[in-house]
Amino acid sequence: MSKKVKTIEGALCAPIGFKAGAIACGIKNPAVQRLDLALVYSEFPTVGSAVYTQNEVRAAPVRLSASYLKSSEPRAIIANSGNANACTGPDGLINARAMSAATARALGLKQREIQVCSTGIIGVPLPIERIEPRIPELAASLGHDSDAAARAIMTSDTCPKSVAVSLKIGGKEIRIGAIAKGAGMINPHMATMLCFVTTDAAVTKAEIVAATRDAVDRSFNRITVDGDMSTNDTVVVMANGKAGNKVVTRGGEGSAEFREALGEVMLELAKRIVADGERVTKLVEVRVCGAASNLDAERVARAVANSKLVKCSWNGNDPNWGRILHAVGYSGARVKEEMVNIHLNGVMATQNGIAAPTDIAKLGEAVRGPEFTVCIDLNIGKGCFSIYTSDISPEYVDFNRSEYSVVASKST
Amino acid sequence: MSKKVKTIEGALCAPIGFKAGAIACGIKNPAVQRLDLALVYSEFPTVGSAVYTQNEVRAAPVRLSASYLKSSEPRAIIANSGNANACTGPDGLINARAMSAATARALGLKQREIQVCSTGIIGVPLPIERIEPRIPELAASLGHDSDAAARAIMTSDTCPKSVAVSLKIGGKEIRIGAIAKGAGMINPHMATMLCFVTTDAAVTKAEIVAATRDAVDRSFNRITVDGDMSTNDTVVVMANGKAGNKVVTRGGEGSAEFREALGEVMLELAKRIVADGERVTKLVEVRVCGAASNLDAERVARAVANSKLVKCSWNGNDPNWGRILHAVGYSGARVKEEMVNIHLNGVMATQNGIAAPTDIAKLGEAVRGPEFTVCIDLNIGKGCFSIYTSDISPEYVDFNRSEYSVVASKST
Numbered sequence: 001m002s003k004k005v006k007t008i009e010g011a012l013c014a015p016i017g018f019k020a021g022a023i024a025c026g027i028k029n030p031a032v033q034r035l036d037l038a039l040v041y042s043e044f045p046t047v048g049s050a051v052y053t054q055n056e057v058r059a060a061p062v063r064l065s066a067s068y069l070k071s072s073e074p075r076a077i078i079a080n081s082g083n084a085n086a087c088t089g090p091d092g093l094i095n096a097r098a099m100s101a102a103t104a105r106a107l108g109l110k111q112r113e114i115q116v117c118s119t120g121i122i123g124v125p126l127p128i129e130r131i132e133p134r135i136p137e138l139a140a141s142l143g144h145d146s147d148a149a150a151r152a153i154m155t156s157d158t159c160p161k162s163v164a165v166s167l168k169i170g171g172k173e174i175r176i177g178a179i180a181k182g183a184g185m186i187n188p189h190m191a192t193m194l195c196f197v198t199t200d201a202a203v204t205k206a207e208i209v210a211a212t213r214d215a216v217d218r219s220f221n222r223i224t225v226d227g228d229m230s231t232n233d234t235v236v237v238m239a240n241g242k243a244g245n246k247v248v249t250r251g252g253e254g255s256a257e258f259r260e261a262l263g264e265v266m267l268e269l270a271k272r273i274v275a276d277g278e279r280v281t282k283l284v285e286v287r288v289c290g291a292a293s294n295l296d297a298e299r300v301a302r303a304v305a306n307s308k309l310v311k312c313s314w315n316g317n318d319p320n321w322g323r324i325l326h327a328v329g330y331s332g333a334r335v336k337e338e339m340v341n342i343h344l345n346g347v348m349a350t351q352n353g354i355a356a357p358t359d360i361a362k363l364g365e366a367v368r369g370p371e372f373t374v375c376i377d378l379n380i381g382k383g384c385f386s387i388y389t390s391d392i393s394p395e396y397v398d399f400n401r402s403e404y405s406v407v408a409s410k411s412t
Numbered sequence: 413m414s415k416k417v418k419t420i421e422g423a424l425c426a427p428i429g430f431k432a433g434a435i436a437c438g439i440k441n442p443a444v445q446r447l448d449l450a451l452v453y454s455e456f457p458t459v460g461s462a463v464y465t466q467n468e469v470r471a472a473p474v475r476l477s478a479s480y481l482k483s484s485e486p487r488a489i490i491a492n493s494g495n496a497n498a499c500t501g502p503d504g505l506i507n508a509r510a511m512s513a514a515t516a517r518a519l520g521l522k523q524r525e526i527q528v529c530s531t532g533i534i535g536v537p538l539p540i541e542r543i544e545p546r547i548p549e550l551a552a553s554l555g556h557d558s559d560a561a562a563r564a565i566m567t568s569d570t571c572p573k574s575v576a577v578s579l580k581i582g583g584k585e586i587r588i589g590a591i592a593k594g595a596g597m598i599n600p601h602m603a604t605m606l607c608f609v610t611t612d613a614a615v616t617k618a619e620i621v622a623a624t625r626d627a628v629d630r631s632f633n634r635i636t637v638d639g640d641m642s643t644n645d646t647v648v649v650m651a652n653g654k655a656g657n658k659v660v661t662r663g664g665e666g667s668a669e670f671r672e673a674l675g676e677v678m679l680e681l682a683k684r685i686v687a688d689g690e691r692v693t694k695l696v697e698v699r700v701c702g703a704a705s706n707l708d709a710e711r712v713a714r715a716v717a718n719s720k721l722v723k724c725s726w727n728g729n730d731p732n733w734g735r736i737l738h739a740v741g742y743s744g745a746r747v748k749e750e751m752v753n754i755h756l757n758g759v760m761a762t763q764n765g766i767a768a769p770t771d772i773a774k775l776g777e778a779v780r781g782p783e784f785t786v787c788i789d790l791n792i793g794k795g796c797f798s799i800y801t802s803d804i805s806p807e808y809v810d811f812n813r814s815e816y817s818v819v820a821s822k823s824t
Contacts, residue, residue, distance in 0.1 A: 057741025
């Protein structure tokens, strides 16, 4: 975090006027009662914005929420884990609508003021009969602690993810809080990833929309775990203006500070999502510079960050710069092999496209820790890009080859 | 194989006038004497063509061979395993030239008549001192059995790969023989893959160039194991005309038959390469039809064939069509979710974008075998494409995370 923002307690409920709650409905398995239905609520009107998955196959709740946001500001978010309500046809939409209708009734809101999110298994009908009757109880659980909500949206996450910061805008203290879930299928352009953000900052609609897009581009669109992209990804931001600051307009006074803070909140959660990826042991930042363009730098960063062979080598503490260089080569970017330098956590591995005169043990040390950087300098231009990624472990494959069968046989 | 071609014995040496040989030089490890240096030789002048990796980072032997082919027809191929001579800088080129010079001397050819290939670890200097003095012995090993050569180019392959066919062109019997190696890093647009093809067909230079490109597009460019692309891929075809058929010109009489046979030879080897991919247990053909264009069909096929999550599920005999559909969704192709049908080995898994009314046990059965098809019909156009891929296993990751360290410490 930069010096301008201060990390504070309270997560989603740190900003004035927001409440959160959660209950256990047995969505994945009626026999196992774990928190799986979350609610976030603003006591006051908001301006809001959202970014949804770019997957052409979009889950029913994503399609519904996107249509609601076109004609209304959001006041509440209901989210379930254990079932993605994706690839579920017309019944999927009916069930997502039932969730929003019941939530609107319980909170005295309009249906289109509700954002609906689901995460979990694809292609299995949502057990709406276990969800809908419990929504009044969910509303009754609303309070000033968002930890239960952060837990209720977890799927294969091993820990809840939340953060809150405060900063001064025009002399007034404003707060931003957020929770997120990730784990499998974390990819650039978002993944099975949900992130809900609350703020009491006073901002215009245009500013919240631009700031959200900006922050997502600098955070969730720069992480990758397994190169897949989910049907359900959603980031929702609600701002209720209760901090009493002078309203921040698009690009106006306070906008830079607000956007930087929102970006830092999302980047912090994005990094935690990668580090908590399924059976991941390392968080790796791939930084590319010296490319012919920023787009070329992005191509190189994504090729390296998504290379299965590179990710395997990191899992084995193996400083295999040859695999990195060959991914650079097939990235589609303009590359002069004999100009490329690669540093692993600050230690030179590759100089002018060949092995640097560095002791192999020292290189091994550079990639041994749970967090390191890979800096790739193409030395032909000024294009830069960086991305966060992880290793891939045998346990990841083992975990992902058995999940569906087990779940499907239990929940269908 | 189609009815027009007949599988025959003899591999590379089945066509008239070709010889092959191999010796053990201890390139990877002087203490382990396994076959690691291969030679293929045409006793007569040829017309030849080659396709090299599209990786921007090209191994020294690839750069050298490509430059030789611009000014000469090939008469011989020398290939080593155990070291890729890639990312080895100016010394890499010097060493590749030394290989071609010694081979030319031993065979009484010009240096530019030699194609040089290397496969193995990247970024480690080629131990030319173990190779160069042995080349006369390699030349002396030439004979009419190409099995040793097929073995000598293996890296993590578990078995040698060779094939030969005969067919009639204009009433004359012609023969095509080939050997290949693959295993890790098998990808569309080629991979750590070498394939050497000999034929005694009489064809023009223009025809051999076009036929080679065509056959590669229909075979090696349609396989994928781990989505990476190597620095060393090479396909070399040599035709010496000794069958005495009327010369086949580009697109002229006999061209269709010749190209079909060449394509079948390469496709057979390509499929064996996928099936023998590192720790692979399944060979899967992904067929896409009904796309808005052939390019869209290709996008879908590649997205599904390269999805780590899809490949994990196959490893667990898991008919997880939801993961397939979500890969379809992020492929970049035009997709109407509610139109998509998916069949697993002929069993309907997805109908109109949702679960088909098929028993889960029957679907599980469909993906249990060592070979099955995944047919994806987008139902919006006439675009088609198919690709061969594999599952991914925990053992693949385990294998690839340790290889480099072990090899590097042994060979440097």
